[in-house]
Amino acid sequence: MADAGVSALLDSFDDINKAAPEPIYRQIKHIIEQRINSGEWDVGQKLPSENDLVAALDVSRMTINRALRELTQAGLIKRVHGLGSFVAELPPHASLIELQDIALEIEQGGKHHRSQVLQLETIAAGPAITAQMELPANARVYYLRAVHYQNELPIQLESRYVNPAAMPAFIEQDFSARTATAYLLGQFKPDEMEHRVSAILPDPDTQALLSMDPNQPCLQLTRRTWKDDQVVTCVTLTYPGDRYELGARYATDEYQLR
Secondary structure (H helix, E strand, O other), X not given: OOOHHHHHHHHHHOOOOOOOOOOHHHHHHHXXXXXXXXXXOOOOOEOOOHHHHHHHHXXXXXXXXXXXXXXXXXXXXXXXXXXXXXXXOOOOEEEOOOOOOHHHHHHHOOXXXXXEEEEEXXXXXXXXXXXXXXXXXXXXXXXXXXXXXXXXXXXXEEEEEEOOOOOOOHHHOOOOOOOHHHHHHXXXXXXXXEEEEEEEOOOHHHHHHOOOOOOOOEEEEEEEEEEOOEEEEXXXXXXXXXXXXXXXXXXXHHXXXX
């Protein structure tokens, strides 16, 4: 049985006419469009579930699924695996040329940030990591893995390696209270940064942590940061492709076209 909040939303569908020539899925789609475009349903509003709509309207799941799928394709709603469907918003935007604290980005947008630390420990780095960090073979590094949430929706998976010689106190920090980026920005000003961006299909673990559908793509940003000719940190940031965007803006007279 639907709760009071869901029941109130389901009242919006009372005007559906099964005898009308317009297909039912299209009527459902138009009702949701009207509620969103009028502002009656705010950004982030959770829609009734497919099960609630099927039961309340006495229609097939295929009918409901088609309406929600077309609304998703139109960018009006977003469907989060395991959580449901929500009124969509423009995705947060991260800079490719600046170090930005995701907690600050989220809070400046009027949202709530929370981070969950999955792992914070000293590890023996393998060949790929020592090469990236420009360290000797078998060097030990600090490793942080954390998920960042915007209004309880997972938006970023952080996998970070830190050079202990450059940041010895990193391992002692509470990164559920402040982000690693905020801490590092308070410790040093980078001399040099490198950014690499790719589109990937996430592995099952990443899918689960970011509440994603199996075939949903991710944006992945890998950043290395130098100070005094040594790599301080190398971090990979993974974002659900429909919840985030990456970009940059700069003065063109500072660059030469090649």
